[in-house]
Amino acid sequence: MEKSKYLLFGRLKDSQEYFIINPLTKQADIMEAATAEAFLKGEYENEADLIEKGYLVDPQEESRAYKRAYLDFIDERDADEIQIFYVPTYACNFSCSYCYQAEYTEQSLAYQPEIIDAFFSYVDREFAGRDKYITIFGGEPLLSNEPTKKNIAKLLEEATKRSLGIAIVTNGYTLKDYVPLFSDAFIKEIQVTVDGPQEIHDQRRMLHGGAGTFSQIIEGIDAALEAGIPINLRAVVDKENFPHLIELAHFATERGWSENPLFKTQLGRNYELHSCQSDQSKLYDRVSLYEDLYEMIKEHPEFLTFHTPAYSLSKFLFEHGEMPDPLFDSCPACKTEWAFDSSGRIYSCTATVGKDDEVLGTFYPKVTRADDIIEQWEERDVTTIPECKDCGLQLACGGGCGSVAKNRTGCIQSSDCRPVDKLLGMGLSLYFQQLTQD
Ligand code: SF4
Ligand code: SF4
Known part of the structure; x- marks a missing residue:
């Protein structure tokens, strides 16, 4: 033995x-x-x-x-629900300080019924027999101009016809105005980004021209929750706004959000994905973000009512009292996730959508597929990534993100290592020892 x-x-x-x-x-x-x-x-x-x-x-x-x-x-993965992203436009009404899409070329805004029809025909054909839902993504998908509203109404109508759920990723600025339009659709969730209390959020997520956006977003979240629509609040975190996260947690609790079963949260690490961030020193790496969360939660355990960080397997163990299944793959790209945009192009996921060198085919005006590249994405897991094959962390790590790995090495079949052991040391200590001591 x-x-x-x-x-x-x-x-x-x-x-x-x-x-x-x-x-x-x-x-x-x-x-x-x-x-x-x-x-x-x-x-x-x-x-x-x-x-x-x-x-x-x-x-x-x-x-x-x-x-x-x-x-x-x-x-099990073959039976999983597929998340299909659709980007009606890359245009956006915000100029966030850290936006990775800032360098993307904007498209003209127009009502595009034929393209939306072609998208749904492709979905009907290629994903027949699979559970699936559509996530509307951007740019900012909920702009307030008429062509955008008509595109959203058409997407909702076509999805509803097929009994498909819809999720929306929005900056939240126009959410309040859009909520009535959502009443007949099956909205799985709306993801809205709030980066801190008003003063901090407004310094990071402002309109073109610099005006703050916090108050409108908060009203939009209230209106959605009131209408029974689930909200997933995402905070994009770096060293500048981290000290104010606890204030955001207190705000969410005081507003009654944290105890609402329709409300959940996620923390996104602000990291260099495609474009160069102007100030790298404010970015966290995976370990340092979780170290700061560890110290903050020890001091403010009430933060956990707002958000419970995963710390690899720790949160799952803490909440379920048992281990999850082994993770042979942590990247759903081209397996249970795909992305499409209104130029008629197909991509692997949200991290690659809109990048000219990541196009995997087209659904409009005609269907094309780069099957050799799609196959590389489909096959990527810890059994095919050379570095992962003998790695002891593989069944908790899953090989990381294919897009981050490809940006680093130029190769889809390469690793994006997760500091699983360090995260477990922190998370298991926090959840099973620090917070349960008298
Ligand atoms: S490439 Fe990265 S962002 Fe895209 S699905 Fe995989 S893990 Fe997610
Ligand atoms: S830690 Fe690195 S080598 Fe190990 S499984 Fe994860 S990505 Fe692969």
């Missing part, structure tokens, strides 16, 4: 104890320091228990279990 190839093992932050996890056998434990140190040296206390949980394994049996789990993963 030897240690599992997939063991996640490390010290809990601010503690003498260790965590030991096997994502393949879905076991997780906290180990006393002395037991862990002995384990590291290959001296096993209670060997039968370590074998039963899959921390010590027969490598051949483990390899068979890996193959079985991989086949289950593929089966």
Whole structure:
């Protein structure tokens, strides 16, 4: 018997104890320091228990279990709902300080019924028999001009005809005006970005010309929640607005949002995706953002009513009391995610949509597909990325983001490493020790 190839093992932050996890056998434990140190040296206390949980394994049996789990993963993914993004326009009424789309060429705004019809024909044909929903994305999809409103009305009408759910990613500025239009559609959620309390948000997410946008967005969120529409509030975080996140959490609680079952949140890390950020020093890397969240949550545990950070598997374990299935792939591009824009072009996902060198085909005026590139996206997972094949973190990491990996190396089949062990050390300590101590 030897240690599992997939063991996640490390010290809990601010503690003498260790965590030991096997994502393949879905076991997780906290180990006393002395037991862990002995384990590291290959001296096993209670060997039968370590074998039963899959921390010590027969490598051949483990390899068979890996193959079985991989086949289950593929089966489940094949049955998963597909998220289909549609970008009616890349135009936007904001000039956010960090916008990665700022360098994209804007398109003219026009009512485009034939293109929307062609998009739905493609969806009907290519994704027949699959559960799916449409996410309307931009630019800013909810601009207040007439052609934009007609495009949105047409998208809602065609989706509703097919009983497809709709999600919308918007800056929220015109949301209040649009809410009545959503009454007959099945709106899964509306994602709106708020970067902090008013003063901070308005310095980062302003209209062209510099006017603030916070008050209108807040009214839009209130109106949507009032109409029974789920809101996913996203804050894009860097070192400039991080100190004010707790104020945003308090604001959401005072407004009654945090306790509303229709309200959820996500934190997006402001990072360099395609264009050069003017000031790199304000950006967080994955570990430093979670380190600052750890300290902030220790001081303000009430932040968790607003947002509970994932810390790799930690949040799932904390909330479900069990391990998730092993993660052979963390990038849904061309598997359960696709993106389309009103120029008639097809892309792998939201990170690549609108980039000339990422086009995978067209749905209008005629259908074309770059099958060789699509195949590379479809095949990308920890079994095909060379660096991941022997990586012990693979079943919690999943190989990361294909777009980030491709931007780094030029190759889709390359890694975007997640600091899984460091995140687990922080998250398990926070959720299972720091916040539960008297
Ligand atoms: S490439 Fe990145 S952004 Fe796109 S689906 Fe994959 S993980 Fe998500
Ligand atoms: S992306 Fe990096 S950390 Fe993740 S499984 Fe691959 S090699 Fe390991």
